[in-house]
Amino acid sequence: MRRPKSKEFRKQQRLSEEDEINLLNSWIQAQKPDSGTNPMSLKPLPKNSPVGRLGDNTFSRYAGVVRFEQLPLSKKTKDALRASKFVSMTDIQRASLPHSLCGRDVLGAAKTGSGKTLAFIIPVLEKLYRERWDVEAGVGSIIISPTRELAAQIFDVLTSVGKNHGFSAGLLIGGRKEVAIEKESVNKLNVLICTPGRLLQHMDETPYFDCSEMKVLVLDEADRILDSGFKRELNAIISQLPKRRQTMLFSATQTKSVQDLARLSLKDPEYLSVHEESITATPTLLKQIVMTVPLDQKLDMLWSFIKTHLQSKTLVFLSSCKQVKYVFEAFKKLHPGIPLKCLHGRMKQEKRMAIYSEFCEKRSVLFSTDVAARGLDFNKAVDWVVQVDCPENVASYIHRVGRTARYKSDGKSVLFLLPSETQMLEKLKAAKVPVHLTKASNSFIKEEKAQD
Structure with a gap:
C-alpha cells in the first residue's frame, strides 16, 4: 500500500507547480502570436531547437511549431500526450493552439477527422492548471456537444490527455435515469461535457448549480448547436454563463454569422479555417x-x-x-x-x-x-x-x-x-x-x- 505523502512533500510539489505556472505564463505572454494571424503561415522551427526559456526574459517561439513538446504546456499534459502517442500536431491544432493557449476566443473550421477535439481539450486543461483550479473551485469549463455519442467520445479524450491532472470531469447526457445521482455530484465537477438539453436541465433543476466562475466554454460541431433546433436551449444556457470567459467554437463547417457570434458574447475571435484554401472541402483520400x-x-x-x-x-x-x-x-x-x-x-x-x-x-x-x-x-x-x-x-x-x-x-x-x-x-x-x-x-x- 502507498504511504500517504507528507505535508512537506505536498508543499514542495505546490512550489514546483507554482514555478512551472509562472514560467508558462511568462512564455505565453512573451511569444503570443499577433491577433489576426494564422500560425500555419510561419516557418516551423527546426526539430532540435531549444524549447522554453532561452535566457533572461527570452523564450522560444511557439506559434508555427509542429510538435506538442514545443508548446508552452505543463509537464502533466505533455506526459499524457506522449503516452497517448500524440507527437506531431494536425493543421487545425497548429493554427488554433497558439491563439487559444494565450486566452483568445477561437472559431476553428477544419475538415472532418482533422483533430479538432484535441485542439480544444488541451487549452481547457492548461487554462484550469494555470488558474490553479481544484475540485473545490467548482465548474471551470463546459464543453457542449450536439449528440450523446460525440460527448462520450470527447470525454474519453479528456480522460486520456488529462489523466495526470487532478481535475474532476463529468459526462452529462440525456436518455439516462441517473439525473438524480448527477445532481448530487455536478457542483463538484471541474469540467462538464454535455448535450444542451441535459445541461439546461441541471441549470433549471439542480440546487446551487453554479457556473458563475466558469473560465472556458467550448461548442463542438458549433454550426449544429447554433442552428434553430437548439436555439431555445442555447440562449437559455448562455444567459446563465459569465460574459468574461474564453469561448471556442469548432466544426467542419463554421459560422461567420454576426448574429450567432453576438449571442455568444465573443470578443474579437480568431477565425481559423485551415482548409479554406484547399482544392476540396472533403478529405483528399x-x-x-x-x-x-x-x-x-x-x-x-x-x-x-x-x-x-x-x-x-x-x-x-x-x-x-x-x-x-x-x-x-x-x-x-x-x-x-x-x-x-x-x-x-x-x-x-x-x-x-x-x-x-x-x-x-x-x-x-x-x-x-x-x-x-x-x-x-x-x-x-x-x-x-x-x-x-x-x-x-x-x-x-x-x-x-x-x-x-x-x-x-x-x-x-x-x-x-x-x-x-x-x-x-x-x-x-x-x-x-x-x-x-x-x-x-x-x-x-x-x-x-x-x-x-
Whole structure:
C-alpha cells in the first residue's frame, strides 16, 4: 500500500507547480502570436531547437511549431500526450493552439477527422492548471456537444490527455435515469461535457448549480448547436454563463454569422479555417460517387451494394428513424451474410452506446440517421459511407462522408439521388466537393449480385 505523502512533500510539489505556472505564463505572454494571424503561415522551427526559456526574459517561439513538446504546456499534459502517442500536431491544432493557449476566443473550421477535439481539450486543461483550479473551485469549463455519442467520445479524450491532472470531469447526457445521482455530484465537477438539453436541465433543476466562475466554454460541431433546433436551449444556457470567459467554437463547417457570434458574447475571435484554401472541402483520400436512382429501385440498389461488399465496414444513412427501423428489420430477415446494426435518436442511451462500440470493433453494416453524422470517430476505418437519401444541405453531406477517410486513411462514399434531386450535384461542386457522377452501378456492384 502507498504511504500517504507528507505535508512537506505536498508543499514542495505546490512550489514546483507554482514555478512551472509562472514560467508558462511568462512564455505565453512573451511569444503570443499577433491577433489576426494564422500560425500555419510561419516557418516551423527546426526539430532540435531549444524549447522554453532561452535566457533572461527570452523564450522560444511557439506559434508555427509542429510538435506538442514545443508548446508552452505543463509537464502533466505533455506526459499524457506522449503516452497517448500524440507527437506531431494536425493543421487545425497548429493554427488554433497558439491563439487559444494565450486566452483568445477561437472559431476553428477544419475538415472532418482533422483533430479538432484535441485542439480544444488541451487549452481547457492548461487554462484550469494555470488558474490553479481544484475540485473545490467548482465548474471551470463546459464543453457542449450536439449528440450523446460525440460527448462520450470527447470525454474519453479528456480522460486520456488529462489523466495526470487532478481535475474532476463529468459526462452529462440525456436518455439516462441517473439525473438524480448527477445532481448530487455536478457542483463538484471541474469540467462538464454535455448535450444542451441535459445541461439546461441541471441549470433549471439542480440546487446551487453554479457556473458563475466558469473560465472556458467550448461548442463542438458549433454550426449544429447554433442552428434553430437548439436555439431555445442555447440562449437559455448562455444567459446563465459569465460574459468574461474564453469561448471556442469548432466544426467542419463554421459560422461567420454576426448574429450567432453576438449571442455568444465573443470578443474579437480568431477565425481559423485551415482548409479554406484547399482544392476540396472533403478529405483528399475520399473517393465520392453519385448515382441517380429512381425511388422504386433504391432498396434494390442498397441490397445489391451490401451483397457485393460483405467484407467491408459500411455506414448507411437514411433520413428518418422509421426508415432506419424498416430497412434494418427487412434486411435482417433476408440474411445478407454480414452483421446488421441500426442507430437512431429514439433508442435508449445505453443501447445507442453499445451499438456504437460494437460497430467500432467489428465489420458490419450500420443503418443510421444523422445521429452518427457528427464528429464520431469509428476506431477501425469505415470503408464505405452510403447515403440512400439526399442530405438536407452540403454541410450535412460533408459531415456524413466525414465518417470515412479520417486522418490519413482512404475511404469511399456513394450518394443515391432521385432524378428530381440532381441540382444537389451543382451545390456540391460549388462547395468544392469533388463528386463523380455515374449512371452505371457495375463500378461498385457486381452484376451477378444485383438483386430485386
